[in-house]
Amino acid sequence: MTALARLATGWYARHARDLPWRTPDVSAWAVLVSEVMLQQTPVTRVVPVWREWMARWPTPGGLSAEPAAEAIRAWGRLGYPRRALRLHECAGTLMAAHGGRVPRSLPQLLALPGVGDYTARAVAAFAYRQRHPVVDTNVRRLVARCVAGRADAGPATTAADLAATAALLPASGPAAARASAAFMELGAVVCTARAPRCEACPLATRCAWRASGRSLPALPSRRPQRYEGTDRHVRGVLLAVFRQASGPVTRAALARAWASEAQRERALASLVADGLVHAVGDDTYALPTGPTLHAI
DNA sequence: TACTCGTGGTC
DNA sequence: TGACCAAGAGT
Structure with missing residues (x-):
């Protein structure tokens, strides 16, 4: 196991947030729903909606048997409501093509509606304990800083991101999945975009960015972020x-x-x-x- | 590749 | 106060 994975996993065992989809006995369906809801949406807003969905639709069969309108309504104000529609389509695909179960292979997961590269890897790792690099925006930032010594990651996920993250993972599937969860958690709550808490980071002594004096992040792109009236x-x-x-x-x-x-x-x-x-x-x-x- | 697609909290 | 942004996917 690499030193970074060992340090991150140890920290994660002590400091991970107690999120309901991390409970050991949650189903792959529950993990998949959580990952789709978490796409571009903060954890605190996902938790209550995920609980409602799991209570109402504990299996894909329950969701697929209802009109898409129910999924859209139950989505509430999570945002990007096309995700609710895709999750409903996904439930139908699982019933029609996968016997009501979430497939285990990356290509089969990628073929599901609403499942892209990140979500496919997250389900394979977190639900099935497979050894796949899970690269979200937090991991990309963490690796860019800790390994490459840059203030933030480049604009798009590349094969280089996957390779750099894969090189950090332990050999076994379960250990790699724990390490991926730990890297994501570190990026989400410690190695944050705006105000990284290096004093609380278990990787600080091995962080290239910190060692080189924490250069400032690039200025954010000036795309208009205004929402009112759009x-x-x-x-x-x-x-x-x-x-x-x-x-x-x-x-x-x-x-x-x-x-x-x-x-x-x-x-x-x-x-x-x-x-x-x-x-x-x-x-x-x-x-x-x-x-x-x-x-x- | 670059753009579109919600919502609400934070500093 | 308002700009920024939070576990991406699809086209």
């Missing part, structure tokens, strides 16, 4: 109307939620294009009702 905002406002309605929603109801007609129509069209909303009449729309597997 099309994304309008989509959120309109979809909230659909979530709260028990049935179909009229154009008039949407007009009450957002005044600008051009922007409202543009947002509605994009929701329809994404499959989050369907037209059910001339001036009426609703969350998607299908497909359900069967009507018992």
Whole structure:
């Protein structure tokens, strides 16, 4: 085992947050749902929604048997609601092609809706204890600092990221999975983007970035981050109307939620294009009702 | 590759 | 106060 993995794993055993999807007996389905919910969404907001989903849909069969609208409603305000739709599709794929179980191989996981490179590796490692590098934004930053001595990682995940992380992992699957969880946790709570807590870091004595004097991170790109008034905002406002309605929603109801007609129509069209909303009449729309597997 | 896609907390 | 950003995926 590499020294970094040993130090990180030891720290993790003492300081890891007590997150419900880390309980030893959680199913691969529960891990998969947690990973999708955690995509670009903070842990504190995911926890209560994940608990609700697991209580309601402990297996993919339960979710796939319900209309997609229920997944969208139960998604609440986690953001990026296409993830709820993909998770519902994913449950259907698991039932249709995998016997209701989450597959174990990376290629099969990658083929699932809503599962990309990160999530496939996270499920293989955390649910099945396989030895795959799990590279998220936290790990990339940790490795960039500790190993490469840079203030932050480059713009995109590359084969180099995977190779650099794989080189840190212990030989056995379970130990590698623990090390990956430890690296992610360190990046999330200690080696943070803005205010790293090097005094609390178990890797500090071996960190190239710290040894070289902690050069400042590059200035953030100047892409506008404004949310108020964007099309994304309008989509959120309109979809909230659909979530709260028990049935179909009229154009008039949407007009009450957002005044600008051009922007409202543009947002509605994009929701329809994404499959989050369907037209059910001339001036009426609703969350998607299908497909359900069967009507018992 | 670069862009789109929500939401709410933080400093 | 408002810019930044938090376990990415899909196109």
